[in-house]
Amino acid sequence: MADPVFVVLAVVTVGSAIAALELRSLVYGSIALMGTLGGIAGFFLLLDATFVALFQLAVYVGSIAVLILFTVMLVKRELIFKKIEDKRRKFAGVALMLVTMVALGAIFIDSGIKDITTDEPPVDFREIGSDFVTYYWPALILMGLILAGSVTGALVLARREDIEENGQRTS
Amino acid sequence: MVNELVDFTLVSIALLGIGIYGLAVKRNFIRMLFAIEIIINAANLNLVAFGRFIPESGGQTLALFSIAIAAAEVAVGLSLIIVAYRMYQNVDVADFRSLRG
Numbered sequence: 001m002a003d004p005v006f007v008v009l010a011v012v013t014v015g016s017a018i019a020a021l022e023l024r025s026l027v028y029g030s031i032a033l034m035g036t037l038g039g040i041a042g043f044f045l046l047l048d049a050t051f052v053a054l055f056q057l058a059v060y061v062g063s064i065a066v067l068i069l070f071t072v073m074l075v076k077r078e079l080i081f082k083k084i085e086d087k088r089r090k091f092a093g094v095a096l097m098l099v100t101m102v103a104l105g106a107i108f109i110d111s112g113i114k115d116i117t118t119d120e121p122p123v124d125f126r127e128i129g130s131d132f133v134t135y136y137w138p139a140l141i142l143m144g145l146i147l148a149g150s151v152t153g154a155l156v157l158a159r160r161e162d163i164e165e166n167g168q169r170t171s
Numbered sequence: 172m173v174n175e176l177v178d179f180t181l182v183s184i185a186l187l188g189i190g191i192y193g194l195a196v197k198r199n200f201i202r203m204l205f206a207i208e209i210i211i212n213a214a215n216l217n218l219v220a221f222g223r224f225i226p227e228s229g230g231q232t233l234a235l236f237s238i239a240i241a242a243a244e245v246a247v248g249l250s251l252i253i254v255a256y257r258m259y260q261n262v263d264v265a266d267f268r269s270l271r272g
Contacts, residue, residue, distance in 0.1 A: 002173070002174050002175070002178045003173045003174065006173075006174050006178060010178075010182050013182065013186070014182065014185050014186065014189070017186055017189045017190075017209050018189060020205050020209070021189065021192070021193040021197065021202060021205060021206060021209075026199075026201055026202075029202070029205065030201075030205070033205050033208065033209075036186075036208075036209060036212065037208070037212060040212045040215065040216055043179065043182070043216055043219075043220075044216075044219055046174060047179070047219050047220055047223040048223060049219050049222075049223065049231050049234075051231070051235075052219055052231050052234050052235060052238075055235055055238055056215075056238060059238050059239070059242050060208075060212075060238070060241075060242075063242065064208070064241075064242060064245050067245065067246070067249055068201070068204070068205075068245070068249065071201065071249045071252060071253065072201060074253065074256070075201070075256060075262060076260070079261065079262055083199075084197070084198045084199045084202075084262070084263045085196050085197050085198055085199070086196060086198060089195060089196050090196050092195065092196075093191075093192045093195040093196035094192060094196075096191055096192065096195055097188040097189065097191055097192035098188070100184070100187065100188045100191055101184055101185060101187075101188040104184045104187070104188075105181060105184050108177065108180050108181070108184065109177060109181075113176055113177050113180060114175065114177050116175070116176045116177075116224055117175060117176075117224075118223070118224045118225075118226060120226050121226075122223060122226065123222070123223070123226055123227070123228045123231060127228045128228050128231050128232055128235070131228055131229075131232055132232065132235075136232060136236075139236065143236060143239055143240065146240065146243055147239060147242070147243050150243035150244070150246055150247050151243070151246055153247060153250075154246040154247050154249070154250035155250075157247070157250040157251065157253075157254050158250040158253045158254060160257075
C-alpha cells in the first residue's frame with residue numbers, strides 16, 4: 001500500500017485544491033493553488049521524474065502562480081473578497097463532482113489497474129533530453145512558436161489603447 | 172516502487188472532480204482559471220504515473236509539452252481577464268454578455 005509520504009502529499013494536494021476554490025479571499029486562494037501545484041511536483045518526485053518535477057516547480061509555482069497573484073492584485077478589493085457563485089448550481093456541482101469521482105474511481109479500480117506494478121528502473125532523464133532533440137524536434141520548434149505567439153498575443157490584448165490615443169506614455 | 176499506479180490515478184480523479192465542481196459552480200473568472208489549472212495538473216499527473224509504470228519516456232516528454240502549453244494558456248487567459256475587467260469593472264462571467272457572438 002501507499003507509504004506515509006504519499007498520504008501526506010495527497011492530503012496536501014487535494015486539500016489545497018479545495019481551499020483554492022473555496023477560500024473567501026482570492027489572494028489566499030491563489031496561494032493555496034500554489035500548494036496544489038507544489039504537491040503535484042512532489043508526486044512527480046515520488047514517480048522518479050525529477051526533471052519534470054523541477055520543470056513544474058519552475059513553470060507553475062515560480063511563474064504562473066506569481067502571475068495569477070499579480071492579476072488578483074489588479075482587481076478591486078471588493079471583488080477579491082466577494083464570493084460570486086450560483087447558489088442553485090452549488091448542489092448540482094457537488095453532485096457532479098461526486099458522480100465523476102465515484103464513477104471514474106469504480107471504473108479504474110475495476111479495470112485491473114491494481115495489478116500493475118513495476119520493478120524496472122526509472123526512465124533516465126538523458127533519454128528525455130535526447131528524445132526532445134531527435135524525435136520530437138518539430139514539436140519542440142512548434143511549441144516555441146506557440147509560446148512566443150501567445151505571449152505576444154497576451155501583450156497585445158492587455159495593452160491600453162485609450163491612453164495611447166491621448167499621446168501619453170503607456171509604460 | 173512502494174506506491175501503486177492506482178493510488179496516483181485516484182488522486183488524479185479526485186483533482187479532476189474538484190476542477191469540474193469549480194467550473195460548474197463558480198462564476199468568478201479567476202476561480203474558473205484555478206479550476207482549469209487543477210484539471211490540467213490532474214492530467215499531467217496521470218501522464219507521468221503511467222509513463223513510470225510502463226516504463227516509457229514518452230509520458231514525461233508529453234507532460235513537459237503539456238506544462239509549457241498550459242503556461243501559454245494561462246498568460247492568454249489572464250490577459251483576457253484584465254481586458255474584460257477593464258471593460259466591465261467586474262470579474263463575474265455572467266456580466267460578460269456582450270462577448271456572446
